[in-house]
Amino acid sequence: MVELKGSDLPIRRHSCGSTNKVLPIPLPSDGSKPPPFALVAMVNVYLLVTSLNPLTAFLHDISVVRTNQQPRGWPVKLRDFLKQHFGTGTSHQTFGRVKEVIAEVLQVAGALSSERQQSVDRCGLCFQLLSFTLLLSHSFTITVVQVDTELTLSSLSAETFDRQITKDLILEDTLHFLLPEPHSDKQQQLRIPFTPVTPWSWSGSWLWIPQGLSNFLFTHHLKSDRNNQEIKEDVNQEPVQSSTWSGAVCADPHLRQIYTDPLLTLTPMFSPEVKQYRVEVSFDTVMIRIRPVTVSPACKAHLDEQHGPRIANYPVGLGNNRITVLVTDDRDPKVPAIMSIYTIHMFRESRPSLPMFGDHVTCSFLQDCGLQIQPNLPCGLQPHIQTEIPHQTCSSGHAPGRWVVPCLSCSDNRTCDWRQVAWKPDGCFHQLVPPPLLQDCLRDRKVLFIGDSTNRGMMYFLMERLNSSLEDWSKVHHTLVHRNLNGGRSLVSYSYHPQFWLEKERRPTFRQALLKLLHSAFLRNIVVVVKTLGMGFHLPVDGIHSLNLVEIQNLFQKNKDIITAAEHYGYEVIDTFSITMGRYKEFLQGRCACHFHEVQNLWTSRPPINQTAALNTAQGEGYRFPTYHVSGAVNQVYAEILLSRLCLKTRT
Numbered sequence: 001m002v003e004l005k006g007s008d009l010p011i012r013r014h015s016c017g018s019t020n021k022v023l024p025i026p027l028p029s030d031g032s033k034p035p036p037f038a039l040v041a042m043v044n045v046y047l048l049v050t051s052l053n054p055l056t057a058f059l060h061d062i063s064v065v066r067t068n069q070q071p072r073g074w075p076v077k078l079r080d081f082l083k084q085h086f087g088t089g090t091s092h093q094t095f096g097r098v099k100e101v102i103a104e105v106l107q108v109a110g111a112l113s114s115e116r117q118q119s120v121d122r123c124g125l126c127f128q129l130l131s132f133t134l135l136l137s138h139s140f141t142i143t144v145v146q147v148d149t150e151l152t153l154s155s156l157s158a159e160t161f162d163r164q165i166t167k168d169l170i171l172e173d174t175l176h177f178l179l180p181e182p183h184s185d186k187q188q189q190l191r192i193p194f195t196p197v198t199p200w201s202w203s204g205s206w207l208w209i210p211q212g213l214s215n216f217l218f219t220h221h222l223k224s225d226r227n228n229q230e231i232k233e234d235v236n237q238e239p240v241q242s243s244t245w246s247g248a249v250c251a252d253p254h255l256r257q258i259y260t261d262p263l264l265t266l267t268p269m270f271s272p273e274v275k276q277y278r279v280e281v282s283f284d285t286v287m288i289r290i291r292p293v294t295v296s297p298a299c300k301a302h303l304d305e306q307h308g309p310r311i312a313n314y315p316v317g318l319g320n321n322r323i324t325v326l327v328t329d330d331r332d333p334k335v336p337a338i339m340s341i342y343t344i345h346m347f348r349e350s351r352p353s354l355p356m357f358g359d360h361v362t363c364s365f366l367q368d369c370g371l372q373i374q375p376n377l378p379c380g381l382q383p384h385i386q387t388e389i390p391h392q393t394c395s396s397g398h399a400p401g402r403w404v405v406p407c408l409s410c411s412d413n414r415t416c417d418w419r420q421v422a423w424k425p426d427g428c429f430h431q432l433v434p435p436p437l438l439q440d441c442l443r444d445r446k447v448l449f450i451g452d453s454t455n456r457g458m459m460y461f462l463m464e465r466l467n468s469s470l471e472d473w474s475k476v477h478h479t480l481v482h483r484n485l486n487g488g489r490s491l492v493s494y495s496y497h498p499q500f501w502l503e504k505e506r507r508p509t510f511r512q513a514l515l516k517l518l519h520s521a522f523l524r525n526i527v528v529v530v531k532t533l534g535m536g537f538h539l540p541v542d543g544i545h546s547l548n549l550v551e552i553q554n555l556f557q558k559n560k561d562i563i564t565a566a567e568h569y570g571y572e573v574i575d576t577f578s579i580t581m582g583r584y585k586e587f588l589q590g591r592c593a594c595h596f597h598e599v600q601n602l603w604t605s606r607p608p609i610n611q612t613a614a615l616n617t618a619q620g621e622g623y624r625f626p627t628y629h630v631s632g633a634v635n636q637v638y639a640e641i642l643l644s645r646l647c648l649k650t651r652t
Contacts, residue, residue, distance in 0.1 A: 039085055040068045041136040042145070044152050045078060046170055047102060048177065048194060049128045052110030058177070058194035059099060060170055066155050073155030075166045086140075094140055099197045101142050102132055106197070127178060129170070160311060161259040161291045168257065248298035250329035253339030255301060258325070261289040266344070277344045281316060283351045286585055286593070287539050288314045292325045292342070299339065302326045306336045312542040317589040319598070321346040351586070353418040356406045360417075362386070363410040364402045364424070367582050371538060373553050381410040386424075394428035397529070397645045398563050398575035401425035403582050423579060423637045433643040438466055441647035442490045448517055449494040450510075453590070454534050454576070454635075457597030459494050461630045461639040466490060469606075470628040473599050477501070479517075493517070529572040529645055531638070533559045535580040536587065536594020544591055556581075572645045576638045583634050597635035602627045 044064040049057045063078040078098070082091035131152035133145040146152075151170060156163040173193040254272035262285065266277040272295060281288075291311040292301040302308040304324055314323055323344040328336035364384035372379045384404055404424045408415035433441070449459040453475070464470040466486050474480075481493040497513045508516070518526065533555055540546045547555075559577040566573045580596060588598040603624040 039136075039138055041081075041085075042066045042155075043078070043081075043134045043136055044073075044155070045098070045102070045132045045134060046151060047130040047132060047197070048174055049106065049130060050126070050178075052106065055103065055106055055110060055198055057102070057106055057197040059102070059197050060173065061193045061195070062166060062170060064153060064155055064166065072157065075156065075162055090140070094136075094142075097140070097142055098134065099195075101134070101144060103197050105132075105144055105147070127174075129174065159261075159289070161261070161289075164259055165257075165291075165293055249331070250296060250299035250327070250337075250339050252296040253299050253327045253329070254295045255325065255327060255342055256293050256295045258342070258344070259291045259293065264288070264344075264346075275340065275342050277342070278347075279344060280347045280349065283318075283349050283585070285316055285348060286587075287541070288316055288323075288346070290314060290323060294327060298329075300328050300330045300336070302328055302336070306338060309542055313540055315539050315541050315587070315591060315593040316346060316348045317587050317593070317595070317598075318348050318350060319588065321348065321589060351418045352414055354408070354415050356408075356417040356420070360406040360408055361410060362404060363407045363416065364404045365582050366402050366578075368584060371549070371552065371584055373556050373581055375553070381405075381407065381413055381416070383410050390425075390428050392428050393431050393644075394425050396573060397430075397641050398532070398573040398578075399425040399428055399430075400575075400578065421633075430641050430644045432640060433465075433647050435465055435468055438462075438643060438647060439486050439490075442466060442486060444489055446491040446493070447646070449492070450497050450514055450517055451531060452496065452498075453595060454597075455531060456494060456496075457595065457630065457632065457635050458531070458639045458642055459492060460599060460628075461597070461635060462643065463492055464628075464630050465643065466492075469604070470599070470630060471626075473628045527572065527646070528569075529574060529642060530562065530566040531574045531576050531642075532562050533577040534594055534596070535577070535584040536592045538584065539593050541591050541593070574638050574641050574645070579638050580634055586634055588632060595632075597630055597632035600629045600631055602629050 042065070046060040046062065047057055048060065051057075059078075061077050061079070062075055063081065064073050064075055065081055066073045079091065079095055082094050085091075086094055128149065129151060131146075131148040131150065133147070133152060135141075135143040135145050137143075151167055153163045153167055156166060158164075177192075177194055256272065258266070258270055264279045264281070266279050268274055268277070270277070289311070290303065292303070294301050301310055302325070303310070303312050304326075306326060306328055308326070314321070323346065325342040325344075326338050327340045327342070328338055330336045362384040363381040365379070365381050366377060367373050367379045369379035384402075401424050403421055405416045405418060405421040407413070407417070447459075447462065449455045456476075460470060460473060463482060463485060471484075472482065476494070477496040477499075479493065479495045481491065483491055485492055495513060495517050497508075497510060499507050499513075537545065537547050538552055555577065559575070563573050563575065583596075584593075586596065587593045588595045604627045605624060607625055
């Protein structure tokens with residue numbers, strides 16, 4: 001903060017308050033009221049000072065503006081902002097007045113510095129970045145509100161990375177401005193983002209050129225001035241307008257930086273020339289906010305696809321994830337041309353686990369404290385007391401239960417062996433169904449799945465268990481029928497619901513879709529198993545509807561209503577909501593953060609069951625056949641419960 005006593009300057013004394021206050025509209029000196037829609041702007045401008053005596057200072061193009069009409073700050077070129085709000089002629093005069101006000105303050109500061117210290121050794125490589133906060137009133141009055149020796153960017157949103165991007169841009173421009181460029185061919189294309197605050201005088205003795213400042217910079221400035229037939233800047237003349245990027249060719253299709261929150265440590269370190277990166281994140285990192293920025297304004301960065309967003313939240317599932325950044329030429333907005341592709345391969349670690357070799361205690365949990373769905377019940381690990389091992393099987397698939405895990409202490413989840421975590425129903429157990437029993441149980445039976453991708457995961461688990469392998473898999477959103485199961489003696493089909501791609505009035509209800517599927521399969525003696533809700537949609541991810549905490553808590557009651565309705569009709573119920581509630585962080589890939597299964601690609605020397613012997617011979621020995629495996633510990637729990645309910649001994 002600068003305080004200039006006794007000087008008649010347009011600067012507020014003792015202006016040390018935050019510049020994020022509500023902007024006041026100053027009254028005119030005659031006491032009259034300002035117009036009702038008068039613009040008042042609080043503007044942060046950024047100054048590079050290389051000398052006070054003689055004064056040598058440069059104003060950066062970028063400013064941060066907040067107005068009484070738009071209180072949230074945004075980065076903008078100061079010339080563009082003034083021209084938009086004050087018109088061409090007045091904006092040029094106002095820009096000149098901004099430089100005059102800043103120069104007056106710096107000159108007085110330089111005079112005060114000289115009075116205090118008569119002899120100062122001049123540092124040829126020293127410079128100072130300053131932030132001037134200016135108040136622009138409706139009457140074109142300019143007042144210096146605050147001067148900081150740091151870059152003041154607090155009015156910019158940290159969520160959109162505007163604060164970090166603007167800071168990096170100013171610092172990079174400053175370094176390029178002060179230090180010589182090693183490659184002269186690149187110097188010719190260098191953007192000059194600074195404007196001298198005081199008039200240039202090539203022959204005058206008062207302009208001191210700092211040692212180390214690129215000679216190319218001054219040559220470039222002087223050449224530009226001579227082309228305009230003047231060296232000394234005239235504030236009454238409209239400057240040459242900067243070129244617009246509308247319709248410009250994306251000639252340099254590279255990223256300048258990739259901004260993330262939380263900050264990712266990429267391997268290798270980011271470079272515009274490198275297109276492939278790897279990064280590992282901890283178990284607790286469930287979402288990444290990312291914003292790529294291009295080198296050239298003529299190029300655009302999109303996430304995932306040509307028309308994808310330029311900033312987005314990504315859910316980070318356990319294991320492997322991939323984020324793709326496309327650098328495009330958007331001159332044809334309908335079909336942007338892809339110029340280059342950057343890929344981030346992200347691996348999210350599993351929950352930290354401590355193997356149990358000695359004494360331990362048994363802990364249990366219903367819900368995670370990070371997402372407390374039942375506020376009236378405890379969250380996190382609790383001591384688990386079980387008097388005896390249950391000997392009776394559960395009478396339903398929605399028997400209440402909890403997760404149980406061995407730990408050294410229930411007060412620290414880092415001391416648990418999470419490889420041994422298991423779902424334990426209260427007072428009963430679900431009987432496991434081995435493959436031979438499952439094959440016998442489902443012989444000459446049809447199993448129909450209707451629902452979303454979580455139902456699809458249960459179906460593929462059943463198919464792999466039934467056939468001892470999974471030879472066919474796809475992320476379908478329509479109807480599938482699998483006949484080559486259990487030696488051709490079992491049929492499994494799937495129909496995706498809801499059909500969100502249809503208009504709302506054309507979407508079939510769940511009842512309509514179910515009845516259609518049942519009638520088309522000519523089923524008799526039907527056993528209906530209802531899977532309840534599951535955790536997901538709890539992260540604020542772009543492109544999907546996310547739920548807040550209150551909405552997620554309301555799902556618990558809706559889940560109970562589903563169970564009650566299913567019991568009323570005599571249906572079996574699998575309570576997947578209670579099972580996924582406590583392990584909501586353990587989702588796998590998918591924007592909804594609702595998938596607890598993953599299908600992995602494998603290769604085997606065993607040919608598919610339905611492939612002919614002649615084709616096997618033609619392919620020769622050593623040929624590897626594609627196969628798949630359904631992984632996901634949480635999905636396995638409720639899929640196993642499904643199998644136990646399908647294959648009860650008392651069922652015909």
